[in-house]
Amino acid sequence: MTASKAGKAKPNRELASIKRRLSDLADDVLAAKVDKGVAAVASQILNVYLRAVSVELKAKEQLELVERLESLEEALEQRKGERRYGA
Secondary structure, three states: OOHHHHHHHHHHHHHHHHHHHHHHHHHHHHOOOOOHHHHHHHHHHHHHHHHHHHHHHHHHHHHHHHHHHHHHHHHHHHHHHHHHHHO
16 A cells, blocks of 8 residues: 555545444434434534544645645656756
């Protein structure tokens, strides 16, 4: 697994876990296993956590894109330099 894929694996696992917990919470409310008020607060907390994971994932993706762009710009500058000296 590449570093970029490894960096995305944890947030993706967390997103799947949160989705599962929200689904389980909804099932428990519908089955009257969990009080609606408790479930409402729990879902709000999970939604905040979900947002934090989402922001983390976007920040990592943006950092990766910046690094890739810088690498491409470096390669372009090297090619330009080779053309000047090789011509």
